Amino acid sequence: xxxxxxxxxxxxxxxxxxxxxxxxxxxxxxxxxxxxxxxxxxxxxxxxxxxxxxxxxxxxxxxxxxxxxxxxxxxxxxxxxxxxxxxxxxxxxxxxxxxxxxxxxxxxxxxxxxxxxxxxxxxxxxxxxxxxxxxxxxxxxxxxxxxxxxxxxxxxxxxxxxxxxxxxx
Numbered sequence: 001x002x003x004x005x006x007x008x009x010x011x012x013x014x015x016x017x018x019x020x021x022x023x024x025x026x027x028x029x030x031x032x033x034x035x036x037x038x039x040x041x042x043x044x045x046x047x048x049x050x051x052x053x054x055x056x057x058x059x060x061x062x063x064x065x066x067x068x069x070x071x072x073x074x075x076x077x078x079x080x081x082x083x084x085x086x087x088x089x090x091x092x093x094x095x096x097x098x099x100x101x102x103x104x105x106x107x108x109x110x111x112x113x114x115x116x117x118x119x120x121x122x123x124x125x126x127x128x129x130x131x132x133x134x135x136x137x138x139x140x141x142x143x144x145x146x147x148x149x150x151x152x153x154x155x156x157x158x159x160x161x162x163x164x165x166x167x168x169x
Contacts (some may be wrong), residue, residue: 011079145161
């Protein structure tokens with residue numbers, strides 16, 4: 001049985017042909033670092049230690065350029081490629097084996113204390129600069145192109161591109 005950290009790093013290694021070693025990924029890639037800090041912040045948040053959770057999240061954002069609210073739920077083997085400028089909101093849920101590029105926002109469109117961020121299925125790819133907004137669901141296996149703005153549910157295996165943001169499949 002393989003350790004969770006090794007499985008996580010292997011997801012990056014399998015995804016990124018530029019990665020020369022798992023040590024390089026562990027020490028030099030901002031995505032794994034942000035996910036590691038998030039796991040700590042999320043555990044604190046679930047224990048209702050909100051201030052400390054936000055402090056850990058803020059330190060992570062400062063070090064990585066990736067902002068993940070401690071309340072967000074991240075699946076296994078999430079790959080955040082490059083990552084600078086990513087924002088993942090409090091009620092966002094991301095499934096397993098997803099890839100998110102830099103500048104992606106999983107944001108809200110309301111200010112009430114309700115589910116206001118997206119739920120992203122498994123095996124979803126979200127391209128550079130895409131904005132996925134509101135309490136919508138992105139189906140398993142979907143691909144969202146660079147700079148697309150998504151404000152409606154996407155069925156499984158959808159492909160959506162900007163600027164028209166038309167579902168192609």
